[in-house]
Amino acid sequence: MKVRDRVRSPCVAVCALNDDDICIGCQRSGDEILRWSSMTDDERRQVLKNVAEREEKFQI
Template identity: 50%
Template sequence: MDDFLSFTRVPTVASPCVGICRIGADDVCTGCSRTLDEIAEWSMASDERRRAILERIAER
């Protein structure tokens, strides 16, 4: 298991999820302001991509 952890990158950008998961008519979550695509992508996204998503959230 140590080998797995030594080669696996741990993301440092935390999820904006606040546990209020409701998708509006605009396909944006009212809790975190991410789109369905952004939510689906989040778990596999690089930190760079996560920061880009957070920037888009701030613009909404």
């Protein structure tokens, strides 16, 4: 698999964790951020699903 085919990080360079340990920029947990580089693409896709759920939950 080529690098360009890998699931890309949702990082938007706004890096700060809230009181729930969720990044206010990308909506990943601190653990998800730390483990991202060692995750498989399937694990990354699951994280992106988690991110989408968090974004929907906290939309005003």
